[in-house]
Amino acid sequence: MKIGFRTIKTAIGIALSIAIAKWLGLEFYTSAGIITILCIKTTKKQSYQTAWELFFGSLVGLGISAIVFEWIGYHTWTLTILLLLLIPMSVYLKISDGIVTSTVVILHLFILKKVNIDVIVNEILLLVLGVGMGILLNIYMPSLEKELRAYQRKIESNFKTILREFAAYLYEPERYWDGKEILETAQWLMEAKELAILDMENQDGPTARYFYHYFEMRERQFEILERIAPIVSALDRSCEQGEMIARFLENLADAVHPGNTAHLYLEELEKLREDLRNSLLPQTREEFETRAALFHFINEMRRYLIIKRNLLRDWEELINKKEKSVFAQLRWIRK
Structure with missing residues (x-):
């Protein structure tokens, strides 16, 4: 067994993004680490593409869930409706990598049972922090x-x-x-x-x-x-x-x-x-x-x-x- 450069970056990135999110007082601050690990890929090109899909997909999930939850209510079966809407839409928009993070956003709203400006800002900051950390760590890639x-x-x-x-x-x-x-x-x-x-x-x-x-x-x-x-x-x-x-x-x-x-x-x-x-x-x-x-x-x-x-x-x-x-x-x- 050996620890590669990507493994080291991932471990550091998760710790940093979670620490910063906690320092900023964000709710569900550990989600920043999840987003970071999803953004760190083998190549810069893959990382940038994934980062875009995660960010845009999560915003789509945030918008849809805010409307559906406020309209139908915060019920368990509402999650089924949201996923039935979100997954085909993500595939159609070619942002499939964003399905995981958008699901995380939906679950955050479901747990909080509310949608307001503070909740939206919290989710966007988590996205910016997690995606930004992933991109930052992938700026340097060793030459082969x-x-x-x-x-x-x-x-x-x-x-x-x-x-x-x-x-x-x-x-x-x-x-x-x-x-x-x-x-x-x-x-x-x-x-x-x-x-x-x-x-x-x-x-x-x-x-x-x-x-x-x-x-x-x-x-x-x-x-x-x-x-x-x-x-x-x-x-x-x-x-x-x-x-x-x-x-x-x-x-x-x-x-x-x-x-x-x-x-x-x-x-x-x-x-x-x-x-x-x-x-x-x-x-x-x-x-x-x-x-x-x-x-x-x-x-x-x-x-x-x-x-x-x-x-x-x-x-x-x-x-x-x-x-x-x-x-x-x-x-x-x-x-």
Whole structure:
């Protein structure tokens, strides 16, 4: 067991909101702690959305309950009518997270058996205090860059292993490989993208967005690696291009990193394509199938490289535009 940052924030937030509500002399002051714990979410975006739903939903519940209680009376069955009205309305208004806190407000009025300005102000202050404390504590969210870089290293290491195993098969078809890196990479890519989304919702900076697009790029490349596995296994070791393909895969494995060197390997692939076009036509069915597999392999690897080239090129252009924009603003300020 370990105590996380969110747990610490929640414990502190509950204590602070209850203490302040009690110091202000508010009735049902412990409700401020309940509202705070509901507002503290995994990300800033989720917290802001929940805070809005809690606050607006509670105001709706306060208004409806004040009217219904004063009109029908403070009966137990009146609670049933209120909830039958409140829950569908909250769902329709897309403030479902506010159902819990609005129910708490309704129960406060039911216990007090009255609605006046003091009661309304008390409930609103509880809402403001609980929601405000939750938002305040979620202003700072730790960056997940360290964890994202760890995923990046692990995934790139597996990419290298997969490419080298493909090359090794072309040299030695009897070689055994359990393929565990393929299963690991699929799992890590899913986890890394989810983590990157959390970081984007917390930080909303270029680094967080970069990692999301980076893992999305690797996911698309991984799909290609899965597709070329049967192609590589179909290549005959005796074909003269087999060794060239193996060397290409080994070189490509050495170049698996965050940098942009895709253009170099695109040129090498184009040379391989030209060599195939200029070679003698296949004479047998086996030679024809091998030639088709080679062209298929080249086309898939070309897609593999273009995916990375386009992502990094677009990212570099975006960064350059932002830098130029900042530079232009600085020049304008100096003027």
